[in-house]
Amino acid sequence: MKKKLSAVLSMVLSLSMLAGCAGGSKTNGASSGDTIKVGVNYELTGEVATYGTNLNDGVQMAIEEINANGGVLGKQIEAVTVDNKSSDTEAANVSARLATRDKVVALVGPATSGNTKAATPAAMQNKIPLISGSATADDVTIDAHGKVREYIFKTCFSDSFQGVMMAEFASGDLGANNAAILADSSSDYAQGLAKAFRETFTANGGKILSEEAYQAGDKDFKAVLTNLKATNPEILFIPGYYEEVGLIVRQARELGLNVPILGGDGYESPKLTELAGAENLNDVYYSSHYSPNDTAEKVVAFNEAFKAKYGKQPDAFNALGYDLGYLLKDALERAGEADSEKLKLALEATEGFEGVTGVLSIDENHNPVKSVTIIEMVEGVPTFLKKLDPK
Amino acid sequence: MEQIIQQLINGVSLGSIYALIALGYTMVYGIINLINFAHGDIYMMGAFVGYALTTFLGLGFIPSLIASMVACSILGMVVEKIAYKPLRNSSRISLLITAISVSLFLQYIMVYFIGPETRTFPNVLESNRITFFDGSVILDTKNIYILVITIILMIALQYVVHRTKIGKAMRAVALDKEAAEFMGVNVNKVISYTFAIGSALAGAAGVLVGIYYNTVDPLMGSGPGLKAFVAAVLGGIGLIPGAVFGGFFLGLVETIVSAYGGSVYKDAVAFAILILILLVKPAGLLGKNIKEKV
Numbered sequence: 140m141k142k143k144l145s146a147v148l149s150m151v152l153s154l155s156m157l158a159g160c161a162g163g164s165k166t167n168g169a170s171s172g173d174t175i176k177v178g179v180n181y182e183l184t185g186e187v188a189t190y191g192t193n194l195n196d197g198v199q200m201a202i203e204e205i206n207a208n209g210g211v212l213g214k215q216i217e218a219v220t221v222d223n224k225s226s227d228t229e230a231a232n233v234s235a236r237l238a239t240r241d242k243v244v245a246l247v248g249p250a251t252s253g254n255t256k257a258a259t260p261a262a263m264q265n266k267i268p269l270i271s272g273s274a275t276a277d278d279v280t281i282d283a284h285g286k287v288r289e290y291i292f293k294t295c296f297s298d299s300f301q302g303v304m305m306a307e308f309a310s311g312d313l314g315a316n317n318a319a320i321l322a323d324s325s326s327d328y329a330q331g332l333a334k335a336f337r338e339t340f341t342a343n344g345g346k347i348l349s350e351e352a353y354q355a356g357d358k359d360f361k362a363v364l365t366n367l368k369a370t371n372p373e374i375l376f377i378p379g380y381y382e383e384v385g386l387i388v389r390q391a392r393e394l395g396l397n398v399p400i401l402g403g404d405g406y407e408s409p410k411l412t413e414l415a416g417a418e419n420l421n422d423v424y425y426s427s428h429y430s431p432n433d434t435a436e437k438v439v440a441f442n443e444a445f446k447a448k449y450g451k452q453p454d455a456f457n458a459l460g461y462d463l464g465y466l467l468k469d470a471l472e473r474a475g476e477a478d479s480e481k482l483k484l485a486l487e488a489t490e491g492f493e494g495v496t497g498v499l500s501i502d503e504n505h506n507p508v509k510s511v512t513i514i515e516m517v518e519g520v521p522t523f524l525k526k527l528d529p530k
Numbered sequence: 531m532e533q534i535i536q537q538l539i540n541g542v543s544l545g546s547i548y549a550l551i552a553l554g555y556t557m558v559y560g561i562i563n564l565i566n567f568a569h570g571d572i573y574m575m576g577a578f579v580g581y582a583l584t585t586f587l588g589l590g591f592i593p594s595l596i597a598s599m600v601a602c603s604i605l606g607m608v609v610e611k612i613a614y615k616p617l618r619n620s621s622r623i624s625l626l627i628t629a630i631s632v633s634l635f636l637q638y639i640m641v642y643f644i645g646p647e648t649r650t651f652p653n654v655l656e657s658n659r660i661t662f663f664d665g666s667v668i669l670d671t672k673n674i675y676i677l678v679i680t681i682i683l684m685i686a687l688q689y690v691v692h693r694t695k696i697g698k699a700m701r702a703v704a705l706d707k708e709a710a711e712f713m714g715v716n717v718n719k720v721i722s723y724t725f726a727i728g729s730a731l732a733g734a735a736g737v738l739v740g741i742y743y744n745t746v747d748p749l750m751g752s753g754p755g756l757k758a759f760v761a762a763v764l765g766g767i768g769l770i771p772g773a774v775f776g777g778f779f780l781g782l783v784e785t786i787v788s789a790y791g792g793s794v795y796k797d798a799v800a801f802a803i804l805i806l807i808l809l810v811k812p813a814g815l816l817g818k819n820i821k822e823k824v
Contacts, residue, residue, distance in 0.1 A: 324794050352794045356753065358743045361540040362788030369533045382648055386743060393659065394536070395668050413650040414745060 174217035175210075175477040177202070177467065178237030178267075180248040180258060185225025190250040190456055194272055195220065197460020198247055200448055201468075211468045212477060223249055227257035234258035238265035244477045245270065247463055250456070252276035255291075262290045268483045270294060270467065272459035275404075277331060280505040292486050292505045294466055294494070295459055298328050301403040301426040302335025302378065304511045304527055308424065309336075309374050309401060310343040312513075312527075317346040319372035321363060321387065323379040324352035332378035332403050340376075348372050353383065360387050361394060368396045380405040385414025392419040399424060407455070407514075407521075417519025424524065426511040429458040429496045432523035433512065441495045455496075462494035497526060532666040537789045538782070543673035545781020546680045547742070550735040551758035552765070552773035553680075553687060554728035560768035561704050561724040563622065567629040568609060570755015571636035572729045576602045576736030577651075577746045578640065584652045591654045591741070598737045599730040606729025607722050615718070633752070640748035648747040651740040676738050683731060684774050691770065696723055704768075760804045766814025775816055 179198055182191025199218060206215045219241045223230035230249050237243050238261045246262050246269040249255050255274035262269035270292045271279065277297045280288055296304075309315045318340055323329035337347055348370040351363045364387070367375065375391070375398055377384055384406055391400070392415075399422045406425040431442055431452055441461060445453040453461075469492055471477060474485040489501040499509035508529050515524040551573055558566045579601045583594040613632050617625050660669045691697040699720045702710040711717050739754070740746045761780045765772025783803065784796045792799070807814065 351791070354794060354797075358745070358750075359540075359544050361544075362537060362785040363793045365533060365536045365540060366789055366791070386745065389744070393657075393668065393670060395659075395661070395665050410648070410650070414648070416653070416744075 174215050175212070175471065176217050176219055176241060176243045178234065178241060178243035178246045179218045179220040180223055180230060180234050180237060180246060181220070182225040182250050182254065183220075183222035187225045187251055190273065191223075191225070191248070193454055193456035194248065194250050194460035194463075196449060197272075197445075197453070197457040197462075198464045200445065200457075201461045201464020204444075205464065205468050211471045212475075214477070216468070219243060223254060223258075225251075225254070227254050230254040230257040231261060234261040234269070235265075238262065238267050243267065244471075244479055245467060245482055247467065248272075249274075252279055255279050255293075259288060259291055263288060266290060266483075267479045268292060268486055270463060270486070272463040273456060276327075287504055290483055292501060294463055294499060294507050294509075295428055295496075296509060296511060297506055298403070299331040299335040300506070300529075301511060302332035302337075303339045304426055304529065305332075305376065305401050305403065305424075306336045306339035306343065306345075307530065308426075308513060308527055309376070310340060310345050312525075313374060313399060315345060315373040315399075317348050317372055318374045318376055319348050319367045319370055320350045320376045320378075321360075321367060322350070322352055322377070323355055323383065325355045326379070328403075328405065329378040329380075333376070336376050336378070353379075353387075355380070355383060357383060358386060360390050364391050364394050364396055368394060372398060374399045374401060376401045378403050378405065381408040381411040381414065385411050388415040388423060389419050397422070401425065404428065404455075412516075412519040415519070420516040420519040423516040425514050425516075426527075427514050428455040428512065430512045430514055430521070430523040433526070434523075435526075437493065438495050458495045462496050462499075465494060466492055466499075498528075532663045533789075535662070536667045537785050539667070539669055539673065541782035541785030542778060543670075543676060543742075543781070544785060545778035546673075546677045547735065547739055547754065547777075548758050548761045548780050549774040549777025550676070550680045550683065550738065551732065551754055552761040552777045553684060553770065554731040554735070555758050556762040556765075556767055556770060556773040557687065557691075557728040557731070558724060559762070560770075561700050562614075562618075562721055564614065564625050565629065565759065565767075566728070567626070567755070567759075568613075568632035568636060569728070569732055570751035570753075570758065571633045572602050572606055572609070572751075573732040573736040573739075573755065574640070574746075574748060574751035575605055575636060576729075576733030577740040577750065578644075578736075578748075579733065580737035580740055581649060581651055581746045584654050594654070595734060595737045598733040600733075602733030602736070603726035603730040606725040606732075609729075610722060610725040615721075633755075637748055637752070644748070646748060648745050651744045651746055653741075653744065655741050672742055676742060679734065679738060680774065680777075683734065684770060687727070687731070688770050690727065696720070700724060757800060760800050763804055764807055764815060766817030769814065769816055772814050772816040776814070779815070 181195045182188055202216050202218050221233040223233050234246055246267055249258055250273050252274040255271045268290050272294045274293055275295055275298045277299055279293055280291045282288055320333050322333040377387055377400055402425045404427050407427055412420055470482055470485040474481040487501060492499050497510035499507040502508050510526040510528045513524045513527055514521045555569050558564060576598045579598040580594045583589040583597055609632055613628050617628055658671045699715045702715055703717055703720045707717055761776035762773045764779055765776030787796045787799045
């Protein structure tokens with residue numbers, strides 16, 4: 140028994156040494172042959188498979204287009220696509236495999252913030268840039284000590300950035316001088332948005348009249364809404380998810396609180412209209428990554444190409460995935476060769492990259508500085524209002 | 531001033547929902563001394579029956595309310611026969627644990643079959659807004675419906691328990707099960723009836739709440755179920771007017787707490803009141819005589 144165990148142990152040891160060697164020689168080995176290997180790690184099955192699949196569709200479409208137009212640096216991009224089954228353990232495993240065995244030059248994905256964090260160690264240890272197009276949590280690119288994770292990038296704005304932009308929208312476009320906040324006290328997402336909104340709105344000279352809280356799962360908001368109504372705010376900022384926001388909007392309108400209501404991308408669901416009732420959903424604005432109703436030339440072209448390929452209207456995840464593919468191409472060209480280290484430097488230097496989801500530059504925290512899309516609800520129908528650029 | 535009136539309206543309408551659920555709780559407790567934790571989930575099932583009937587069959591408010599009450603009373607009797615009856619002579623703790631299991635079973639069987647997401651209840655009850663003080667106080671007609679139905683059901687229940695033959699049998703069983711049996715009361719039948727009536731009340735509450743908040747989901751019963759339990763204890767568990775009083779009291783307390791900026795603590799306050807009542811006046815605010823059940 141002991142003999143067997145030691146045999147297994149020595150095998151494991153030698154294997155891990157081999158893996159270590161592979162890792163060490165990998166930075167210059169990524170571009171061997173005439174393809175550039177890119178690891179695509181998404182939730183293709185499991186509970187958040189819709190996110191992963193839609194992102195993957197966007198990424199694959201971009202790569203196909205790039206290859207059809209002659210590839211990048213004279214080479215074709217080869218996507219090594221793996222499924223992380225919506226599990227963080229699996230996300231860590233497959234990204235380690237992509238980094239060490241497939242020797243990819245960059246990692247793309249996963250979709251959720253949790254899985255992206257799980258894939259982070261593999262990218263960091265093997266010094267391969269990882270770009271996520273949808274991990275919106277604030278702490279994906281920054282660790283607990285406030286230090287930037289060197290090889291992690293994202294192309295979607297962070298949660299709290301939406302609070303900043305909605306505050307700009309409130310004081311700029313809506314001309315509001317005061318506001319009331321009603322935030323979900325049980326979610327980091329809503330708290331982050333509320334904090335960012337409060338800071339930016341007061342910095343713009345606005346006044347927060349009152350701040351109330353609710354908890355996910357609450358159904359009756361009339362008491363807090365009556366309180367808020369008594370302070371006569373010009374606008375209401377309600378960060379949270381559609382399940383509660385739908386009920387809040389309905390009850391606010393029932394109480395005669397008819398001021399504009401602002402929020403973040405947690406509003407994005409057809410359920411919002413069902414819960415709030417179409418007649419109550421006017422003067423409601425939220426920030427989003429992308430709108431299919433945007434009339435910008437680039438967006439229209441993408442919509443048509445996407446519909447021709449997949450036979451359906453693209454959503455925000457498709458657009459984010461598509462941008463990810465093109466950002467990679469752009470960065471590879473600027474890097475000059477398919478080398479992970481140079482690619483990382485090129486990604487850090489990204490400035491004014493034009494994507495479907497907006498023009499983006501990467502800031503010192505590896506987060507994008509980009510425009511947000513403001514959606515206005517008109518009789519329960521989400522309508523593209525404008526793209527708002529950061530100051 | 532307007533704000534206080536508006537908050538009172540909010541509190542009373544929230545309270546009438548608690549009262550409606552608490553009625554069924556207190557009734558079952560009054561007869562067989564069982565805290566039926568599955569009551570909140572029978573209320574959820576009632577909401578789903580109402581949802582299915584209005585959404586897929588296009589039934590109106592009154593027919594779906596009645597159908598849901600019937601469906602829930604059958605469900606209540608089945609639950610009693612399968613889960614509680616075999617344990618009737620066991621200790622109360624095993625009954626309590628069984629009740630919690632039934633509650634979880636009902637919740638997750640619904641999650642399994644229809645999914646955990648929230649569904650929207652169709653708007654079958656026309657709601658009109660009545661405004662006072664130039665629109666600064668608003669009363670929704672849905673609030674009035676719920677209030678009126680709660681009071682009607684309370685009176686009907688009071689009548690059944692105190693003025694009918696089955697009610698007399700119920701009171702006899704509540705007082706002393708064995709003695710009632712010796713006197714020729716069919717105890718099984720009486721307990722079945724109790725569950726049927728209590729569950730029918732839960733079904734009615736489910737449909738009304740579904741319409742009021744226009745949402746239904748498989749876990750909707752656990753929160754209000756616990757609150758209704760608090761309400762029932764508050765008023766004196768086993769007492770029908772006590773349940774209604776407790777419901778209104780709790781609704782008003784929660785609203786007042788929210789009105790003073792403590793909306794996050796309103797649940798904590800509700801349960802703190804429960805603890806306080808159990809310590810100071812375990813028979814409930816309206817409870818006097820321990821023997822006077824139902």
